Amino acid sequence: MNLNYFIPGQRWISNTESELGLGIVVESEYNRVTMLFLATGERRVYAKDNAPLTRVIFSEGDIIESADYSKLTVTKIIERNGLVTYVGKTEENREISLDEMELNHHIQFNKPQDRLFTGQFDPSAWFQLRYQTWQYCREHQQSPVKGLQGGRTSLIAHQLFIAHEAAGRPTPRIMLADEVGLGKTIEAGLILHHRLNNGLSNRALIIVPESLLHQWLVEMLRRFNLRFSILDEMRCLGIENIDIDYIGESEPPTENPFNTEQLILCSQEFFAQHPKRQQQALEAGWDMVIVDEAHHLEWSETSASPEYLFVENLAASTPGLILLTATPEQLGKESHFARLRLLDPDRFYSFSAFLEEETHFQPVAEAAKSLLANQALTPDEKAHLARLVKHDHVDTLLKNLDDPEKSQLAREELVKILLDHHGTGRILFRNSRQTVQGFPDRERQGCTLNGSSESLQEDPRTLWLVEKIKALAGQKALLICRHAQTAIELEHIIEKRFGIAAAVFHEGMSIIERDRAAAYFADQESSARLLICSEIGSEGRNFQFVHHLILFDLPDNPDLLQQRIGRLDRIGQRHIIEIHVPYLTGSREHTLFRWYDEGLNAFRHNTSAGQRVAELLHDELHTALEKYDSESLDKLIAKTQTLAQQIETELHNGRDLLLELNSCRKEEAQELIDRLKQRDNEGVLWPYMEDVFECYGVDTEFHSADCFILRPSEHLRMSHFPGLSEEGMTVTVNRDIALAREELQFLTWEHPMVAAAMDMILSSDTGNAGVSVVKHKDQKAGRFLLECLFIVECSAPPELQIGRFLPHTPIRILIDQNKADLTDTIEHIELIDSGKKFDKTQIVAFLNSQRKHLTTLLDIAEQNAQAQMSQLITDSQKTMLETMTGEIKRLTRLKQVNPSIREDEIEFQKETAMLLHENIQDAQLRLDAVRFVITS
Numbered sequence: 040m041n042l043n044y045f046i047p048g049q050r051w052i053s054n055t056e057s058e059l060g061l062g063i064v065v066e067s068e069y070n071r072v073t074m075l076f077l078a079t080g081e082r083r084v085y086a087k088d089n090a091p092l093t094r095v096i097f098s099e100g101d102i103i104e105s106a107d108y109s110k111l112t113v114t115k116i117i118e119r120n121g122l123v124t125y126v127g128k129t130e131e132n133r134e135i136s137l138d139e140m141e142l143n144h145h146i147q148f149n150k151p152q153d154r155l156f157t158g159q160f161d162p163s164a165w166f167q168l169r170y171q172t173w174q175y176c177r178e179h180q181q182s183p184v185k186g187l188q189g190g191r192t193s194l195i196a197h198q199l200f201i202a203h204e205a206a207g208r209p210t211p212r213i214m215l216a217d218e219v220g221l222g223k224t225i226e227a228g229l230i231l232h233h234r235l236n237n238g239l240s241n242r243a244l245i246i247v248p249e250s251l252l253h254q255w256l257v258e259m260l261r262r263f264n265l266r267f268s269i270l271d272e273m274r275c276l277g278i279e280n281i282d283i284d285y286i287g288e289s290e291p292p293t294e295n296p297f298n299t300e301q302l303i304l305c306s307q308e309f310f311a312q313h314p315k316r317q318q319q320a321l322e323a324g325w326d327m328v329i330v331d332e333a334h335h336l337e338w339s340e341t342s343a344s345p346e347y348l349f350v351e352n353l354a355a356s357t358p359g360l361i362l363l364t365a366t367p368e369q370l371g372k373e374s375h376f377a378r379l380r381l382l383d384p385d386r387f388y389s390f391s392a393f394l395e396e397e398t399h400f401q402p403v404a405e406a407a408k409s410l411l412a413n414q415a416l417t418p419d420e421k422a423h424l425a426r427l428v429k430h431d432h433v434d435t436l437l438k439n440l441d442d443p444e445k446s447q448l449a450r451e452e453l454v455k456i457l458l459d460h461h462g463t464g465r466i467l468f469r470n471s472r473q474t475v476q477g478f479p480d481r482e483r484q485g486c487t488l489n490g491s492s493e494s495l496q497e498d499p500r501t502l503w504l505v506e507k508i509k510a511l512a513g514q515k516a517l518l519i520c521r522h523a524q525t526a527i528e529l530e531h532i533i534e535k536r537f538g539i540a541a542a543v544f545h546e547g548m549s550i551i552e553r554d555r556a557a558a559y560f561a562d563q564e565s566s567a568r569l570l571i572c573s574e575i576g577s578e579g580r581n582f583q584f585v586h587h588l589i590l591f592d593l594p595d596n597p598d599l600l601q602q603r604i605g606r607l608d609r610i611g612q613r614h615i616i617e618i619h620v621p622y623l624t625g626s627r628e629h630t631l632f633r634w635y636d637e638g639l640n641a642f643r644h645n646t647s648a649g650q651r652v653a654e655l656l657h658d659e660l661h662t663a664l665e666k667y668d669s670e671s672l673d674k675l676i677a678k679t680q681t682l683a684q685q686i687e688t689e690l691h692n693g694r695d696l697l698l699e700l701n702s703c704r705k706e707e708a709q710e711l712i713d714r715l716k717q718r719d720n721e722g723v724l725w726p727y728m729e730d731v732f733e734c735y736g737v738d739t740e741f742h743s744a745d746c747f748i749l750r751p752s753e754h755l756r757m758s759h760f761p762g763l764s765e766e767g768m769t770v771t772v773n774r775d776i777a778l779a780r781e782e783l784q785f786l787t788w789e790h791p792m793v794a795a796a797m798d799m800i801l802s803s804d805t806g807n808a809g810v811s812v813v814k815h816k817d818q819k820a821g822r823f824l825l826e827c828l829f830i831v832e833c834s835a836p837p838e839l840q841i842g843r844f845l846p847h848t849p850i851r852i853l854i855d856q857n858k859a860d861l862t863d864t865i866e867h868i869e870l871i872d873s874g875k876k877f878d879k880t881q882i883v884a885f886l887n888s889q890r891k892h893l894t895t896l897l898d899i900a901e902q903n904a905q906a907q908m909s910q911l912i913t914d915s916q917k918t919m920l921e922t923m924t925g926e927i928k929r930l931t932r933l934k935q936v937n938p939s940i941r942e943d944e945i946e947f948q949k950e951t952a953m954l955l956h957e958n959i960q961d962a963q964l965r966l967d968a969v970r971f972v973i974t975s
C-alpha cells in the first residue's frame with residue numbers, strides 16, 4: 040500500500056492539528072492535495088511532498104465508528120484502487136462492511152498507540168515531562184503533609200499540628216481558641232487550604248466582624264492563594280438584577296447570590312441587617328463555615344441572639360464548622376458552653392451536665408502530670424492511673440513503666456491515651472504564649488500627670504502625647520482609646536494644633552476608609568507616625584510592624600487589655616514592645632494602671648487568670664475605681680496577687696495542661712515541620728517547572744538566588760499559560776524569601792500555577808506518544824524497544840482520600856523487540872534522546888508494517904504491568920486496613936471513656952474502610968504513554 044499516494048476518498052489526519060478530526064481527500068492534483076475536515080468544516084490545501092499528514096488505516100481488532108455512530112470491530116481489510124473497505128462485526132454481532140469514506144469525521148486519535156501509528160508523536164522531552172509529572176504527582180498525593188505545603192506561612196508547630204489534626208477529620212467541627220495573635224486565622228486558612236486541596240471541601244463561607252473583612256480577604260489570598268468574594272447587600276442586589284430583562288408571567292427567577300461563588304466572605308453585621316440573606320445563605324449550602332470572633336454570638340439557656348440562631352442553623356446544616364475566639368471563657372462558662380454546643384449539640388446538651396463533667400478532668404490531669412514528670416510513679420499514682428485506663432487494655436504499657444528501657448515510650452503512649460479522655464480535647468484547641476514561646480518581651484511605662492481631663496485640648500495627656508511622638512523620633516506608634524469621639528478629637532488636635540500627621544480608625548468610618556487609614560499608617564513612606572484607634576481597632580487587626588503602643592485610657596476588662604496589646608504582640612513582632620500609659624494622678628486610669636501592673640502583671644505578660652480575678656473581685660474593683668485611695672488599693676492589689684496566683688496554679692494543674700498538650704503534641708508537630716522542610720528543600724520543583732516552561736514556551740530568567748522571572752514567550756504553545764499574565768511574574772521557591780517579599784509568588788507543589796500545569800500535562804495527550812533515537816552501551820545499534828507508561832487508577836469520591844493509600848501510580852515497562860522485559864535492566868534516565876533526526880514518513884511506514892508485532896509487545900507490556908498492579912493493590916489494601924482498623928479500634932476504645940466520640944463516627948470509619956477496600960480492588964490499568972526507542 041503506498042502510504043503517500045493521495046486518492047480522493049482516502050482518510051488522513053493532520054500531524055499538527057489532530058483536533059481537526061479525520062480528513063478526507065477531495066482533490067489530488069499534480070503537486071497539491073486538498074483535504075476536507077468535515078468535523079470542523081475546514082478545507083486545507085497542502086503541498087504533496089511535505090504535507091504534515093498521516094494516512095489512517097485501521098487494523099484487524101480495532102473498533103471503528105461510522106458517520107452514524109455505529110461501532111464495528113474490524114475483522115478484515117480490503118484495499119481497492121488505494122481505497123479501503125473495512126469488514127467487521129457490529130455490537131449485535133452482524134457482519135457489515137464500511138467504506139473508509141463513511142468513517143466518522145470526529146474520530147480522534149488520542150490513545151497513545153493510535154497516535155504512534157498515525158505519526159502524531161511529540162518530541163521526547165514531552166514524554167519525559169509526562170513521566171516526571173506522574174511521578175511527582177504520585178509523591179505529592181502520598182505525602183502526609185499534602186495540603187499544608189502551599190501556604191505562605193512560617194512553619195509554626197502548634198499551627199501545623201492543629202491544621203493536620205483537624206483537616207483530616209471527616210467533618211472538622213472545632214473551636215480555635217489560641218491566645219491573641221498566635222495565628223488562629225492562619226490555622227483556619229491552613230485547614231481550608233488542606234481541605235480544598237484534597238477535594239474534601241468545595242464550598243466555604245467565612246463570617247467575620249465587618250472591621251476584619253478586608254484583612255481576611257487579603258490573608259486568604261496572599262497566604263493561601265484562596266480567592267474569596269465579599270458579598271454585601273450592594274453586591275447581592277447587583278447579582279439579583281441580572282435578570283432585569285426577564286419577560287414572563289410568574290415572578291422573575293432570581294439567582295441566589297450565595298450560589299454564584301464557592302468561597303464567600305461576609306460580615307456578621309451584613310447578616311444581622313438582612314435576614315433575607317441569612318435564609319439565602321442557608322439555602323445555598325456549604326461544606327465549611329468559619330466564624331471569626333465567635334464570642335460575639337450571645338446565648339443563654341433562656342434566650343439566644345438572632346446572630347447566634349443564624350449560626351446555629353448554619354451549624355446544623357453544614358458538616359464542617361470552625362469557630363475562632365481568643366477568649367473562649369471571656370464571657371463566662373455559659374457562653375463558652377454556648378459555642379461548644381454549636382459544634383456538637385448532642386454532646387453539649389446541658390449546661391449543668393457540662394459543669395459536672397468539668398470536675399472530672401482534674402484526676403486525669405493529675406495522672407498526666409505524674410507521667411510527664413519523668414520521675415518514678417508512686418504506688419498511689421500508679422493505682423490511680425490504672426483505674427483511669429482500665430478500659431483501655433494497656434496492661435503492657437503499665438508494666439513497662441518500671442522498665443528503664445521502655446518506660447519513656449510507655450509514658451508517652453499513656454499520656455496520649457489520657458489526652459483522648461479529655462472531654463473537649465478533640466474540639467477545642469487553645470495554645471498559650473507560655474507554650475508557644477519565642478515572643479518578644481514587653482515593657483510598660485506608666486506616666487503620672489497632674490491636671491484635669493475636662494477638655495481634651497487641655498488634657499495633660501494630650502501634651503504628653505505630643506512630646507512622646509517627638510521623643511519617638513519618627514518611630515511609629517499605635518494609640519488605642521475607648522471611644523470613637525476621643526479618637527476623632529485627638530487626631531484633630533494633634534494635627535491642627537501641633538502639625539503631627541496621624542491616621543484615625545474608628546467605628547464611624549466605612550470599612551474602606553478604615554482599610555485605607557490602616558494602609559496609610561502601615562506605609563513606611565507615609566508621614567503618619569501615629570494611628571489613633573477606638574476600641575474597635577483592637578480586635579483582630581495586625582499591627583506587629585509597630586512596637587510602641589500608647590494606651591490613652593484603660594479598659595476595665597483584662598481580656599480587652601490583652602486584645603489591645605495583642606495587636607502588636609503577634610507572630611512577626613521583632614522588637615521589645617513598649618507600652619506607654621499616661622494617666623492623671625488619682626484618676627480611674629491611675630487605679631487601673633496599678634491594679635493591672637502590680638496586681639496582675641498584665642502589661643508584661645498575658646494572664647489567663649485575669650478575667651476570672653476581675654469577676655471575683657468585681658465589686659471591690661468597682662469601689663476602688665470610684666475614688667483613688669492608695670491604701671485600700673494596696674490591699675486590693677495584694678488580694679489580686681494572691682487570687683491570681685491561686686487561679687493560675689489551679690489552671691496550670693487542672694485541665695489547661697491537658698488542653699495545651701492536646702492543642703499541640705510537640706513530637707507530632709516537629710515531624711510535620713521536618714517533612715515540610717524536607718519538601719521545601721528537596722530542590723526538584725524548580726528544575727521540573729523549568730522543563731514545563733521550556734516545553735510550553737514560557738521564558739524563564741534568573742532573578743536572584745531561588746527567584747526567577749517568568750514571561751510568556753512568542754512561542755507559547757497556548758493562548759494563555761495558567762496563572763501567568765502577559766506581563767509575567769517573579770516567583771520564588773524559597774519559603775523564607777516568600778515570607779519576606781510578598782510581591783513574589785511562592786511556588787510549591789500546591790501553588791495554583793503548578794497544580795494547573797500538572798493537570799494540563801496529564802489531561803492532554805501531548806507527550807503520550809514519542810519516538811527517540813538513543814545510544815545505549817548494552818544495546819546494539821539498529822534495534823528497537825518500546826517504553827510504556829501505564830497508570831494504575833482508582834476513581835473514588837474525594838472524601839475517601841484514596842490517594843493516601845493508592846494514588847494514581849505510574850508503572851513503567853520497557854520491552855525490547857524480542858519481547859524481553861528490560862524494565863529493571865535499563866532505567867528511563869539511561870534512554871536519553873540523542874537528538875538524532877529521523878525520517879518521520881519512514882518511521883510511520885515502519886511502525887505500520889510492524890503493527891502486529893508492536894501490538895503483541897504492548898500486550899506483553901500490559902501483562903507485566905498487570906502483575907505489578909496486583910502487588911500494588913495488595914500492598915495498598917494492607918496499609919489501608921492497618922491504618923483504618925487502628926483508627927476504628929482507637930475510637931471504639933475511647934468511646935467507653937470519652938462521650939465526645941460519637942457512634943456515627945465509628946460507623947463512618949468502618950464504612951470508609953469498606954469503600955476504600957472496594958475502590959482499591961477496582962483499580963484499573965491504562966496505557967498512558969508509549970515511546971518507540973530506536974538504538975543507534
Ligand SMILES: Nc1ncnc2c1ncn2[C@@H]1O[C@H](COP(=O)(O)OP(=O)(O)OP(=O)(O)O)[C@@H](O)[C@H]1O
Pocket residue numbers: 191192193194195198217218219220221222223224225226364365578579580581583605609610611
Ligand atoms: N505561620 C505564620 N507565618 C507567618 N505569619 C504568621 C503566621 N502565623 C501568624 N502570622 C501572622 O501573625 C499575625 C497574627 O495571626 P492571626 O491574625 O492569625 O492571629 P489570631 O490568633 O487570629 O489573632 P487575634 O486573636 O488577634 O484575632 C498575623 O499578622 C499573621 O499574618
